Amino acid sequence: MATYGTMTYHLETERLILRPWDESDAEDFCALLAERGKGKPPVERIRKAIAELLTATEDTGIALLPIQRKEEGDFIGYCGLIIGRATLEEPEIAYELFQHAHGRGYATEAAGAVLEAAGATGRKRLWSTVGTWNGPSLRVLEKLGFERDRVSMEENGEVAWLTRSLP
Numbered sequence: 761m762a763t764y765g766t767m768t769y770h771l772e773t774e775r776l777i778l779r780p781w782d783e784s785d786a787e788d789f790c791a792l793l794a795e796r797g798k799g800k801p802p803v804e805r806i807r808k809a810i811a812e813l814l815t816a817t818e819d820t821g822i823a824l825l826p827i828q829r830k831e832e833g834d835f836i837g838y839c840g841l842i843i844g845r846a847t848l849e850e851p852e853i854a855y856e857l858f859q860h861a862h863g864r865g866y867a868t869e870a871a872g873a874v875l876e877a878a879g880a881t882g883r884k885r886l887w888s889t890v891g892t893w894n895g896p897s898l899r900v901l902e903k904l905g906f907e908r909d910r911v912s913m914e915e916n917g918e919v920a921w922l923t924r925s926l927p
């Protein structure tokens with residue numbers, strides 16, 4: 761089994777900073793999850809989820825990172841690598857942004873930095889799974905060079921599996 765380097769947990773782009781989670785992110789994370797339309801999760805549960813994310817990062821060497829705008833200093837979402845429906849060898853890239861941050865290229869910018877960080881670990885391929893109804897997210901992945909591998913049916917509907925080779 762190949763050994764991979766640890767992903768960089770501090771990434772910077774022209775407009776964004778991706779950094780490790782902090783307990784102070786819990787309120788913002790709750791608000792982001794509430795935008796999914798299933799109510800706002802209790803902040804204590806999210807604090808626990810943040811602790812679990814930090815532990816998973818230590819265990820796996822990959823991370824899901826909060827996204828902060830440099831100029832405004834505000835939390836606008838997250839982006840990073842997760843095992844998800846994939847494997848540690850070929851993890852999934854995942855991202856979610858507040859609706860007010862959509863349409864400005866932030867997801868593409870953040871995911872581009874994560875792709876670079878993933879490549880630096882020595883990995884050869886990444887996956888992404890996205891609901892086929894999610895056109896904006898599919899466009900982000902297309903811009904980043906992901907190609908559709910297959911489609912599966914899940915309880916929430918049709919899911920596109922996309923993949924991208926790393927340099």
